[in-house]
Amino acid sequence: MTNLTGPNLNRREAAGPKGEGKESPSTFPAYPEYKDSGVEWLGEVPAHWEVLPLKARFQVVGGSTPSADEEHWGGQITWVTPADLSSLPSLKVGTSARQITQKGLDSCGATMVPPGSLVLSTRAPIGSLAIASVPLSTNQGCKSLVPDKEKDSRFFAYLLKNSTEALNVRGKGTTFLELSGDELSSFKVTVPPQDEQSNVAHFLDHETARIDALVEEQQRLIELLKEKRQAVISHAVTKGLDPDVPMKDSGVEWLGKVPAHWEVFPIKRDLEFLTSGSRGWASHYSDNGAAFIRIGNLTRDHINLDLTDLQRVSVPKGSEGERTKVKENDVLFSITAYLGSVAVVPEELETAYVSQHVALVRLFKKKLLPSWVAYVTLSDVGKNYLSSQGYGGTKIQLSLEDVAELLVTAPPLDEQAAIISFLDHETARIDALAEEGDSVITLLQERRSALISAAVTGKIDVRGWTPPADTAPADRETRMETV
Incomplete structure (x- = not known):
């Protein structure tokens, strides 16, 4: 290559x-x-x-936002914002999340630009761009470059999409970067x-x-x-x-048949210890200290911990620290979001504790191996069970009892x-x-x-x-x- x-x-x-x-x-x-x-x-x-400023080939047109009056919104005029540009599947823009009326357009002094105009996000993030496929207007976070009729907008669209870094250098502002009309107009580009x-x-x-x-x-x-x-x-x-292998009916409708010599039971039958992390430990976050395992350290694809973004914590004294400290082969479950996320604590893990959003399961290992429970959790069976048990309306969560009742297959x-x-x-x-x-x-x-x-x-x-x-x-x- x-x-x-x-x-x-x-x-x-x-x-x-x-x-x-x-x-x-x-x-x-x-x-x-x-x-x-x-x-x-x-x-x-x-x-x-030639190397010329954009104003030599384009008219730079700013955008504006109508007031919140009801009569200004819900019309037929496409009104493009930086968010509309950042989520486009192609290099064209012809629709927007919100539309305005003619009264809205007139009230804020916004200008309609013709198809073929380049519409550029000039307020963080600077650089998202598309070619207008319909007449449209924009808010103040965008500026439009209106070319002469004979100009090929596609060339300049490719050029400006390639110029994001150079455009951002010209942005100014403390709260967020913004590229002014003057900076954009004077921005020099190649003109074949x-x-x-x-x-x-x-x-x-x-x-x-x-x-x-x-x-x-x-x-x-x-x-x-x-x-x-x-x-x-x-x-x-x-x-x-x-x-x-001979099969038998598991007795569980959503599980179906399993090998005849397998058992099916909830993990509480081999459960030594079950807990979740303490509330309020965010106040103990520090740059140094013990590892603090959060939901983001568990995945729905693997049984290994993801430690790429690891928070640390200064552990408060007392029994709460000992209760939430993980040990090798503990199985960790997400219980407040991303139900079905799971991981097995490896042997080499440093001293670590779980957050309040993570359940810690410690098995006797007489009937179930930790990695087996984790793989069952990752399976369709495990994911369906945990999703069905979640409660709490907009914030789906599991109780520790739900975790204990997780039904698993159990071969020898x-x-x-x-x-x-x-x-x-x-x-x-x-x-x-x-x-x-x-x-x-x-x-x-x-x-x-x-x-x-x-x-x-x-x-x-x-x-x-x-x-x-x-x-x-x-x-x-x-x-x-x-x-």
Whole structure:
């Protein structure tokens, strides 16, 4: 795979022999002659390209917000905010979360901008952008760039999407960053001849759509792997590993048949100790001290603790500290949110305590192994049970009695150990494939960013580019929807 240095690719790194591998900047030629743009983030640009402030090519139009009067809201005028821009699936905007009336528009002095205008978020977060597909207005957190009729907005849309960091540097404010109209108007950009703007936009439409399709393919694969993982766990803890084992009715409607030699009972039959953390320990948070296990340290996918975001606490003196201190092989359950989140305390864990939102289960281990209980909890059976037991209206939670009543399948201990070993191996294998997919997505997104940067700043020459013969060119609307 071609090595990419990222969005700030320079001309020498981007230039290379013209070949068949057109998926990276280094496979395209450089322009024959360059000049210093005079702008640090642009670097050198093709000698015949202009470098101009946006106001030389666009009219910058600010936004406004009508008062709360009922007659100003619920109309037919699209009224775009930064939130509307940040959640777009494509490079177009034609709808908004809220609409205003003509009276609302007139009352606040907002301006309608035509289709083809670039709508940019200029209040934190600065840089979200889309092309207007309908006439619209915006609030004061956005500004619109209205081009001349003959201008190709798509080129400048790609360029400004690639300029987020440079735009943010120009933002000002203490509570939140905001980019003023004057700063935006004076922001300098590359301006190729009109035909080259179209060439670059057409090239990027095609290439980013192709990369996005590969990303979607990887995302679908990762989702299938997650489904496979869940199915493997659920089957193993309810049917076992022997496909020919005699089965019996479990006596539980939602569990169905289980191996004939298995038992089914609540975990309280092998329960040594059950508790949850104390209230008010947030006041004891500190930069040093013991580990404090919260809901975020449990997951609904693994039986291992996630310690990437670990809070620490200065433990108050007294019995409460000892009661909530975890030991090796304790099983931890979320009881106030994300029901079904679980983890087994490993041998090497440092001194740690649980929060009030985590139940601590300590087993005798005469009938149940901790990892077995955790895997059953992760299975469809466990998740369905815990979800069905939750109460509390908007804040779903479990009582400690609900946890004690968790119904589990119970093979002999040696069979539990064998199935745990199988699941450890299989889930690790599936997780490795999913991580590989995530890595591919990261590389594709880096490649996409580098390709856009190289094209809109002239580090590569795509004037001679044509779509590969084996790919049918999508129409413009389709291409834009995939960006």
